[in-house]
Amino acid sequence: MSTTFTLTEEELDLLPSDDDVFQYQQHGWFLSKKLLSDEETALLESASEDFYAGRLDRPLPARPPKLAYWQPSAGSVQRHNDYIHYEDDRIGAILRKPLLGAVAARLAGTAEIRIFQSTLILKPPAPEEASNIVPWHFDRHYWATSTSERMLTAFIPFHDCTEELGTITMVDGSHLWKEVATNDQTSLHFAERDNSELDQMLDENAAFNNAEVTKIPVVIPRGHVNFHHCLTYHGSGANVGDRPRRAISLHLQDGENRYRDFRRSDGRQVAYNHDVLVRRTPAGTPDYADPDYCPTIWRSAES
Numbered sequence: 001m002s003t004t005f006t007l008t009e010e011e012l013d014l015l016p017s018d019d020d021v022f023q024y025q026q027h028g029w030f031l032s033k034k035l036l037s038d039e040e041t042a043l044l045e046s047a048s049e050d051f052y053a054g055r056l057d058r059p060l061p062a063r064p065p066k067l068a069y070w071q072p073s074a075g076s077v078q079r080h081n082d083y084i085h086y087e088d089d090r091i092g093a094i095l096r097k098p099l100l101g102a103v104a105a106r107l108a109g110t111a112e113i114r115i116f117q118s119t120l121i122l123k124p125p126a127p128e129e130a131s132n133i134v135p136w137h138f139d140r141h142y143w144a145t146s147t148s149e150r151m152l153t154a155f156i157p158f159h160d161c162t163e164e165l166g167t168i169t170m171v172d173g174s175h176l177w178k179e180v181a182t183n184d185q186t187s188l189h190f191a192e193r194d195n196s197e198l199d200q201m202l203d204e205n206a207a208f209n210n211a212e213v214t215k216i217p218v219v220i221p222r223g224h225v226n227f228h229h230c231l232t233y234h235g236s237g238a239n240v241g242d243r244p245r246r247a248i249s250l251h252l253q254d255g256e257n258r259y260r261d262f263r264r265s266d267g268r269q270v271a272y273n274h275d276v277l278v279r280r281t282p283a284g285t286p287d288y289a290d291p292d293y294c295p296t297i298w299r300s301a302e303s
C-alpha cells in the first residue's frame with residue numbers, strides 16, 4: 001500500500017525555490033518560510049508541558065542504552081527527550097506534517113522522507129547553566145549505522161528564537177569540508193565528550209580544509225524552521241533571555257537510507273538507539289523504515 005502525500009496551493013508556495021536549494025547545497029543550511037501556524041506552535045508548547053508533567057500516549061517499550069530522556073529529578077538542566085514523535089501523538093502529528101517532509105525532500109534532492117529521530121528540547125533561562133551549551137558537532141557522527149549522507153535536521157522552535165535565547169548556530173559551509181582522519185571518538189554523542197575537545201576538533205577540521213570558521217546564529221521567527229545538512233557543524237550557546245528556549249530537533253532520513261554494520265577500530269559494533277526498538281528486515285538487520293518509529297512523511301507523486 002502506498003500513501004499519497006499532497007500539499008495545498010498555499011503550501012506549494014512555501015517550498016524552497018531552485019535558488020534556495022542551491023544555497024542549501026552551498027551553505028549546508030536553510031531557513032524556511034513559515035511552515036507551522038501559530039496554532040501549531042502553541043500546541044507544540046502546551047503538549048510539551050503536558051509531556052513534562054507525565055502525560056504519554058505511547059511509552060517506549062524499552063530503554064535504549066543511549067536514550068536522552070530528561071525527567072523532573074534531573075532538575076533545571078537542558079532537557080532532551082528523544083522519540084517525542086513516538087511517545088506523544090499530538091506532537092507526532094505535527095512533526096509528520098507533509099509540508100515539513102516536502103521541504104526536506106527538495107533540499108536533500110530525494111523523493112521520499114522518513115522521520116529518523118526527534119528530540120524535544122528545553123533550554124532553561126540560566127546564563128551559567130553548563131548543560132545549556134551545545135558544543136560544535138555534526139549529526140552524521142551519531143548516525144554511523146546509517147548508509148545515507150543526505151540526512152538532515154529540522155530545528156523547530158516554538159516561538160521566535162533569538163541569539164539571546166541561545167538559538168542554533170551554523171558553521172557556514174562546513175558540510176563541504178573533508179574530515180581530518182576520524183577516530184573512534186567521533187561516533188560518541190556530544191554529551192559523552194569533552195567540550196574543549198570538540199572545539200578543537202572544529203578548529204582542526206577548518207585548518208585541514210584551509211577554511212575560515214564562520215559561525216552564524218540563526219534568528220528564527222515563530223513557525224519557521226531551520227534545516228541543516230547532516231555534515232554541517234553546529235552548536236548553541238547560553239540562554240541569557242528571560243524565558244526557556246523550547247524546540248524540537250527533527251532528524252530526517254531520505255527514503256534510500258538503510259542500516260549498515262559499522263565497527264570501531266577494535267571491532268566493536270556501533271549501535272544506534274533504534275537498533276533495540278525497530279522491527280527487523282528480512283535480512284535480520286534493524287529496519288530504519290519501521291513505520292512505528294520511522295514513519296514516512298513525504299513521497300513525491302512521480303516516484
Ligand SMILES: [Fe+2]
Pocket residue numbers: 137138139234
Ligand atoms: Fe546536532
